[in-house]
Amino acid sequence: MKIFNMKNYIRFALIIFGINLNVNGYAQDTLWINTGDWHQSQDTMSVLRFNDTPVFDTSNVALNTSADASLFLTVINMDTEPHDFGVDGIWSLGVNILPNDTTTFEIPPMAMGTYRYFSSDLRGVYLGLSGVLKVGLNMPHQFHWNLADCMPERMDSISSGGALLDDEPYVPRYFSINAYTYPHTALDANGYVSMALGDTCTISIVNSGMMDHVLHFHGFHVEYLSSTIQTSRIGWSKDTTPLLQGEAVTLLLIANQEGMYPVHNHNLIAVTNSGFYPGGMITLINITP
Numbered sequence: 001m002k003i004f005n006m007k008n009y010i011r012f013a014l015i016i017f018g019i020n021l022n023v024n025g026y027a028q029d030t031l032w033i034n035t036g037d038w039h040q041s042q043d044t045m046s047v048l049r050f051n052d053t054p055v056f057d058t059s060n061v062a063l064n065t066s067a068d069a070s071l072f073l074t075v076i077n078m079d080t081e082p083h084d085f086g087v088d089g090i091w092s093l094g095v096n097i098l099p100n101d102t103t104t105f106e107i108p109p110m111a112m113g114t115y116r117y118f119s120s121d122l123r124g125v126y127l128g129l130s131g132v133l134k135v136g137l138n139m140p141h142q143f144h145w146n147l148a149d150c151m152p153e154r155m156d157s158i159s160s161g162g163a164l165l166d167d168e169p170y171v172p173r174y175f176s177i178n179a180y181t182y183p184h185t186a187l188d189a190n191g192y193v194s195m196a197l198g199d200t201c202t203i204s205i206v207n208s209g210m211m212d213h214v215l216h217f218h219g220f221h222v223e224y225l226s227s228t229i230q231t232s233r234i235g236w237s238k239d240t241t242p243l244l245q246g247e248a249v250t251l252l253l254i255a256n257q258e259g260m261y262p263v264h265n266h267n268l269i270a271v272t273n274s275g276f277y278p279g280g281m282i283t284l285i286n287i288t289p
């Protein structure tokens with residue numbers, strides 16, 4: 001039996017509390033795959049989330065690691081079905097995490113930027129197992145927007161073990177940022193950008209949806225620091241950022257003026273909740289003196 005020395009004990013304690021620790025050139029983190037309900041307008045959907053505790057939270061947790069170290073990730077599957085796991089464009093493992101089982105694997109060091117981590121199986125894709133992985137972002141102010149589009153009929157069918165229902169056209173009814181839809185996006189401390197004049201932040205965006213999305217910034221131009229798909233945009237300064245399906249980008253925002261400014265999806269359907277405007281993918285940038 002292995003002797004449990006103090007260093008291991010501290011490391012173990014930190015893992016239990018979901019704290020990301022960098023010891024001896026590598027980092028560790030733990031994700032729980034939790035099941036729960038997601039309430040939107042008149043719909044309640046059974047969904048899956050990656051959380052940093054065994055308690056269901058409506059938003060997938062954002063992972064944060066440094067650029068020069070491996071990340072040892074432990075995933076605990078509380079779902080009734082097995083799930084795979086991968087990071088877009090970087091690595092896809094033959095990982096299969098059985099129900100009520102735990103798997104630990106290594107994500108090798110990656111370049112600075114934002115990446116998507118996710119499960120690619122049907123339940124994972126449609127019920128919400130997709131999150132933001134931030135690598136080497138050192139800005140004191142950091143925000144993230146995990147974009148999703150949701151069609152309750154398909155989700156209900158998959159959730160109950162049924163077919164994908166892809167004979168019918170894909171008509172999502174909800175469009176969310178970190179699983180919040182406007183006006184509730186203002187309650188999301190990870191997504192609602194609140195800073196003082198002169199501050200600078202990064203915004204890590206992942207498109208976890210089944211369609212492309214385009215975000216329009218009012219008041220600011222943002223600079224592309226990274227992209228997993230449209231790499232030719234790195235260094236561009238734009239007020240409109242298209243995100244292809246599955247894409248992850250890092251934007252730099254400099255708060256060079258005061259006031260409250262909206263950021264919204266340029267597709268008018270995506271700024272509705274169940275067909276009613278305004279809703280969906282709208283959030284705010286609030287810059288105080």
Ligand SMILES: [Cu+2]
Pocket residue numbers: 216217218264
């Ligand atoms: Cu606009």
